Amino acid sequence: MAGAWMVRMPDPPGADEEALRQGIIVAQWPNVEDISCCRNQVEVRECVAAAYPTKAIKGLGNYAGQLWRFLAQMNPGDYVAMPLRRRPKYMAVGRIAGRYRYRPEAPPGWRHTRAVEWISTSVPRAAAKADLINHHLPPTMKVAHLHADRNGQRLAALARQKRDPGPALTTEDSSSRARDRVSVLDVGDGACSIIRTSHGGGESVTVVDCGSDNLPADEACERLLNALDGRPEVINTIVVTHFDADHYRGFVRLAERMRARGQQFDSLRLLSPRPPDVEPQFTAAYLAVERIVTGFRSLDLSVELEQVTNGPLRYTPLARGNGFLAGARGYDVLWPPAVLPPHVTRQVQNAVIRFEKLADELAARGNSSLRDNFEAARKGGWLQPRQDELQTWTMSHARFIDENLGEDICEEDDIDGGSALDITRLNVPNDLHETFREVWNAMRRANNNMSLVFEDAEPGRLIAFGDAGSPVLRWLANNDLAPVHYALMLAPHHGTHSLPPALQLTADLCVGQNGSKRAHLWSRHRSTHDNHGRCVSSTSGTHHLLL
Template identity: 30%
Template sequence: MRIETINVGDGACAVTSDTDKTTDLTLIDCGRWRRGDRAAADRARDYLGERLGDVTTLVVTHFDRDHWGGLLELAATHATLRPKNAPAVEIRIPGMPDSFAKNLRAGMLALISSRDDAPVNAIELHDAWKATGVGVRQTVHYAGDEFEANGRTWKVLWPPHRVPTEMGDRITTWLDDLKKLADEMNAAGHGKLLDDLHKAYAGVESFDAPVAREESPREEPMRWPMPERHYDEHRSGDDLLPEDAETAPDTDFREVPKKFKDKLRKLANRMSSLDNALSLVITTEDGGFIDFGDIEGDALEALLRSGTVATEYTVMFAPHHGTHEAPSGLPQAWVCISQNGVDHHRKNFLHRKTHSNEGRCVSTWDRGNIDLDTVRWGFRYWPWW
């Protein structure tokens, strides 16, 4: 299996394929925080070239813009390179907890759109690829699911179908607060958030339509509490950036009146933490590769206690760009990759000093694009930097 990590800076983008690099490709995430969706897409285009047309599966670990925004930009180019009569492109995304999937998905998407001050939200990812005419099938996944991609079986380890009652109660409160705030802002003449909510509800069925699966007794919800540490996603302080670092204006709720901004930021940070906690975590059946997405904190520890994570993998993508301390049960890996850029790399030392991985932790900040090849009888490492 070949695993190619494309350096998009503070974001995520990777391609997996069979070892000869000529078979169908699986594209896992593509986005770049603050430098823009187009920048991430351009890097992916430059790296893949005509192989972009071989992409048959898109995996979105979660819907922070630094993981999915570039995929939107790649749709049109992919269509020009895709062979005629090619099978439909499969889009694999994380499911939301059963009890309130539609409401939670819509709330998250509305906040994404309002936070980025952009008319595009994640619903349009599906629509953009569908509009190219190559055909699209989108599937939500939960722990226990399996799917086929680039000639192998993949297993889904996270998110769970159900969450504990106390978490569900808190999520319901947040969603109620979001709707009330949207109504309050609309009454004051600022209707974007309410419009975004309406748009999200109108299109969310394309995400969480019922999925055909064998009926089985539903598992008990995993006992992981709602994270109290609401990480301020990707905000690390521009004053600490190198003087010559490329920067972009912060568009975070730029058009929101000051009296509403604090409430909206608080809700967005809580939702962002939850979005990370519900990241899609996938692994190949042979144990050659695992991608933790942005799962963090108590959710990550619950996953590690679930018994579904192996103790060692050949290649691993570090949780949340390798910007947090590694919990004691985090697996070993022959190579552990942190996808980070000018901002994230300053926190990468937290991961490296706490992940007992015998120094085999690398990052795209240090190495650029990282091209790896795993084989049944061993491991070959071809770094392209």
């Protein structure tokens, strides 16, 4: 059964609004350092004692108890209420979406965090019955467990209906005990996975990517439909790790088919990586080239999906520090950070500079297609993220380790399939073919390196890398990813790149989603992933497992 919590934000007033924007809650205690290694409350207390050497024993126990709850007892899927300081008649209610995360780069007081999906920011405090939330707790109590009966269900009802149903009628929510079913589909040289989680007596279905490089998008879509027993409307969440055809074009076909058949999603959420703040032109430039190469702009997917969604379609770009929920299961986003590290920033900026040179050159010869597409892309027209879904994270990442790659192209980071691009059909002058290819490859390389990397908030279950390249993997290994064993790992870039030695992850099952076109590159992954032979290619068929 989902638990329920009340968390009060630190001073000054307005910190709660910042927490809403960032999609987090924080446990303040600015002097206490990273507690993620603590295995029990005694160890948390040692960290607290080191931070507050003059504090009385009783006070230490109080702090440690609250931090221990924050670290270990909150679960993804639990509900959390947060009183609002500047609107004291209201509180915000959301669901915990990620595990405890320490952010050394954030200002003091903002380092102990949990990702939260906020459901409502205007729940009247008066609507909660007195046995559910005690608003008269002492000011030192910042992280409180709500012990009332059916506490989670009651907070959920408050958030959605502004009504507290009270303690009557206990119904058992089996979500915390049920196992997830994960299927990694064989879509050739492409990606498509389905995560089914039990939730509130029903099932929540999340599809991560759908597309293929060597199969038609229609075929990738067909395989997804078969795996869903022909019922696409059961999908609750679509995650596009990055907007590359082999990750999203199957969804475009899915939307087209559903429209033709009169099928609709009841409600749907589309999650994708957040575009880089550093170079806002990048997304428009990428869409402009993409339009010429593929005839389609990836963000138009949001419009296609909206047309087959009955209820609201929520489009949420995600960045590091955000979390998302699939049923009662929480996922932490590890990449991309809202502020990209310098070596990836340079890669993005170089791609834009190359794009602009090419667009100018083409325009000088009377071909304004790239310029026109760019202007059209800047104007948008696809679904915009809802304002309350936008999450900002403006803190400096200066304390993260960065590495100087010098050159933005490195051997392992090459683009497979880019050389197969047939430029002769693109109406580009002969002498600019090579430049065009270079621009497209630079854009795709940068785009791959902004892939969403996420992991299950429960340690050791699932991690997915999209097409993140070695600069990203090295950065994650340096900053975040300790050597961990997972149940399932979706190998970076279809298992066609070498893994950097610093990335020491193992998995019961590591799937490289490559097919006939890229199968010869699978050995790069196999020879660099020290995983005792448990790496499998999707050429060996669809993989199902229970997590």
